[in-house]
Amino acid sequence: MDYGVPLAPVSLAGKSKNFIVDTGGYVSLLFPATVRELNLTRRNVALRIIGVDGRTSNQVVRVPELGIGRLRAADVLFMVGTDNGEIQEGAPAGLLGPDILQNYDADFDFAAGKLNLIDPNHCEGDVVYWPAQAVAIVPFRFDSSFHIIVPVTIDGRRVEAMLDTGASSTHLNLDVAQRLFDLDVNAPDVEKAGELQGKAYTATVFRRRFNSIALDGLVFNNPSIMLMPDMVRRELPRGPATGSLLPEAGRPPGFPDLTLGMTELSKLHLYIAYKERRLYITSESVDVSIPK
Numbered sequence: 622m623d624y625g626v627p628l629a630p631v632s633l634a635g636k637s638k639n640f641i642v643d644t645g646g647y648v649s650l651l652f653p654a655t656v657r658e659l660n661l662t663r664r665n666v667a668l669r670i671i672g673v674d675g676r677t678s679n680q681v682v683r684v685p686e687l688g689i690g691r692l693r694a695a696d697v698l699f700m701v702g703t704d705n706g707e708i709q710e711g712a713p714a715g716l717l718g719p720d721i722l723q724n725y726d727a728d729f730d731f732a733a734g735k736l737n738l739i740d741p742n743h744c745e746g747d748v749v750y751w752p753a754q755a756v757a758i759v760p761f762r763f764d765s766s767f768h769i770i771v772p773v774t775i776d777g778r779r780v781e782a783m784l785d786t787g788a789s790s791t792h793l794n795l796d797v798a799q800r801l802f803d804l805d806v807n808a809p810d811v812e813k814a815g816e817l818q819g820k821a822y823t824a825t826v827f828r829r830r831f832n833s834i835a836l837d838g839l840v841f842n843n844p845s846i847m848l849m850p851d852m853v854r855r856e857l858p859r860g861p862a863t864g865s866l867l868p869e870a871g872r873p874p875g876f877p878d879l880t881l882g883m884t885e886l887s888k889l890h891l892y893i894a895y896k897e898r899r900l901y902i903t904s905e906s907v908d909v910s911i912p913k
Contacts, residue, residue: 811827
């Protein structure tokens with residue numbers, strides 16, 4: 622695992638590349654530098670993706686062949702990502718998103734640096750093949766973008782969390798943090814962690830330590846969480862949202878309440894049973910509690 626996120630080797634039009642395995646993506650995509658390198662033809666589509674920095678893209682390219690391990694697929698469509706940076710040697714070429722991952726069970730053994738894509742047609746619940754003293758079994762639902770959503774509590778306050786292996790750290794929507802915790806960004810327990818550069822402006826990212834993040838049968842102790850400004854919502858249309866921008870019932874579209882990223886997920890052995898809509902989780906980390 623490099624760049625703070627899981628990378629998987631793939632074959633892209635006959636060339637070996639690394640892709641970020643991104644459960645928090647919407648569709649699989651190629652970064653613009655990869656599109657330029659492979660000289661792929663772009664075309665515009667009705668679908669629009671929005672990055673966490675508010676940048677947007679509505680372009681796709683067609684790749685003649687994609688290989689993931691022993692899996693092969695021809696004429697694969699990829700969205701073009703919003704990052705316009707130059708690709709460096711060995712850097713990720715794109716993202717594998719839920720549009721591909723949900724066809725399998727995704728078994729992330731972060732400690733061993735392994736990803737297994739497994740046939741989902743097996744006996745329900747018969748998935749934990751590795752030695753484990755305690756297992757947390759967490760039901761989840763999909764949102765309108767096929768993200769994995771689980772209810773969690775942060776210091777006793779309930780929020781909806783998105784499971785995102787493509788995020789190097791765990792993020793709490795700054796608007797949500799200020800509403801639930803009456804959070805003051807100038808308080809001594811809040812520190813400035815950086816800046817997020819959008820299309821027309823820059824927003825400050827903060828960080829604060831909390832006591833716990835708890836979900837069904839599992840607790841992350843003393844997590845340090847990034848407080849992320851919601852630059853996604855500012856790019857959404859003013860009128861009724863459609864397609865991938867359709868909001869969940871009772872809440873407006875935009876950046877998730879909580880994004881569970883790799884600062885927490887890397888402490889787990891995480892098995893995502895997409896067909897069952899359950900997570901099977903074990904951990905050897907002292908920062909994670911799972912009742913036996």
